[in-house]
Amino acid sequence: MLVIGSVEHNRMRIHSAEILSVGTELLLGETLDTNGYFLARQLAELGISTYRHIVVGDNAKRIEKAIADALECNDLVITTGGLGPTADDLTYDVAAKVAGFRLVSDPVINRRIDERFALRKKTRFVACTSISEDKQNVSVVGLAKSHVVYPLVPEGATLFMNENGTSPGALMTFDWPLPTGESRRKAILLLPGPPGEMEPMFLREVRPVLEKLSPERLINRYVHLTGIGEPDAEAAVRDLVDQQTNPTIAVYVRDGDVSFRITQRLAEDGDNEDRTGTLIDLIKERLGVYIYEIGTRSLTEVVCDKLLESGATCAFAESCTGGLAASLMARVPGASNVFKGGVVTYTNAMKADVLGVPDQLLREEGPVSEACARAMAEGLYRLTGADYAVSVTGFAGPAGGTIKYPVGTVFIACRSRLGTRVIERHYTGSRTNIQDRSAYASIDLLYRSIESS
Structure with missing residues (x-):
């Protein structure tokens, strides 16, 4: 884990966020955008409301307008995609322009990229050149030398090293002008587009930072069921859902399972006794035969x-x-x-x-x-x-x-x-x-x- 820089925690709290997925391939339906689903669930667990999720192509003016529009309504804008080294990767440039940050080369990031490529150079592939009944003629070839492009990142931002790629994430916090003439603290979070890079980075490095900026402290517990459909599971707890205040119950369906998320919001001051167990006991009484896990295992x-x-x-x-x-x-x-x-x-x-x-x-x-x-x-x-x-x-x-x-x-x-x-x-x-x-x-x-x- 590598986080570079720091965030001014005392000047902002994140109540709402907008997710902006960048990539023309998403608009054309060539790639399925699973990042929005993942991020919306993560934000919900952090007590941050997702205001909207939109997709925009690789166009600088449209990305700039989408970010600016999102900042008018939200404390945080999260972008995924457009952080690579190619000409159509525009998110660093556009987001830095909107937030008023200068792009610079970061020596720590560059050194980590060099280390990754040094490891790759040690890899060797065995290429089969001909095959006969009695033997194979083989040649050992190394990776072709790649031209390393070091990213330019927002100066003064909190940077998140990409352990599964070369494009780091970045969190910029800044003052955003309001129509009243005053300003309010806002943030833009830049994340890589590939889920295999974005999800580990978020869970390992970004989430701990956002937890400190969230206005609420939450207890989240999960009850996973199998062998029952969503309508039947939801009907069994409908009265609990109708009467819920704090904790609350949310129902999800994914990968053949039905899951309940029980969330308790903790007060800044006062009695914060964990009451999720009482609700889980009621669910167990009604659906215990279908419950395979109270936790996070699949x-x-x-x-x-x-x-x-x-x-x-x-x-x-x-x-x-x-x-x-x-x-x-x-x-x-x-x-x-x-x-x-x-x-x-x-x-x-x-x-x-x-x-x-x-x-x-x-x-x-x-x-x-x-x-x-x-x-x-x-x-x-x-x-x-x-x-x-x-x-x-x-x-x-x-x-x-x-x-x-x-x-x-x-x-x-x-x-x-x-x-x-x-x-x-x-x-x-x-x-x-x-x-x-x-x-x-x-x-x-x-x-x-x-x-x-």
Whole structure:
């Protein structure tokens, strides 16, 4: 972590913010902007209201107007994107102009960039030049020498080193003139556009700074549920939502889960006893069977932890999801301790050859059936020796499906020492949506199988 400079905390408090995503590729729909979603949630946790989220292309005049308009209504403007070294990266220049900052070269930032490129120069790639039956002729090549462009950053701003790229973030605080002739303290926060750079920078370096500038102190706790839809979960706590004052309940849906965020605002002075536990207890009374985590872990993280605690392993055999469920497991650090692997048996021949699904079963019952899902899980159980063998087969669409099993029909099975459990699900939506929901449902079945063992 590297933060350069300091912020004048005593002269401002951030009550509201506007998020400005910069990039013509966003306007053209070539790139999905997930930064706004991430930042809005982070700001909500900090007690900072998001006034608006807009997207603007790589045009200096439009960026300048968007920033100036946002400053009229908000204490903070957050920009993402446009910090790179190319000609269409304009955010540093425009934001510094609006805030009245001069752009300079920073020696600390430059030194860190040099260190990063020095490490890259040590990397070597093996390039295959020819292949024969008995040998390979190979040559070792290094990275081509790149022209390093050092960024010019706002002089006097708080700078945030980019541990995953070369463009640092920056926070500028300044006096902004009001129509009354007075001025008010404002801030512009510049962040890189790639989520893989922006999110770690925000969580590690920016958030601690904003916490000091937020007018409120908050307690945020999270309750995560699986196996239940948002309408049913929300209906179960509707009266609590209607009666809420402080703490409050917010409902979110992401990655196949339903989550409640319980937020308590703490007073500057007075009784600040944590009352979130009382609300969580009420939620547990009503929805306890669906709760897998009170905290921050994802369902796959909880599953991996439970497998590790019991010394058990799992494996996946997938058809319609094409390896998505296995990918979800592999994203968890340390998954290699509990995840044996996965196979994608998309065709009937693969189901028969790899998993031993009988040809007669495939002909009579079909590849999308309870019997096939069961046979896939049991074949995987024998093949891998995993303690939990999960299979997924279904019609993801848009074509396929039968009168009996229309598009969106999915069968998921889990084989363990207690036997084989099969569930049937029916999903609507796009092919991708059905695949995603099926993959998360397979993780849910694995979780429930572990819980019942």
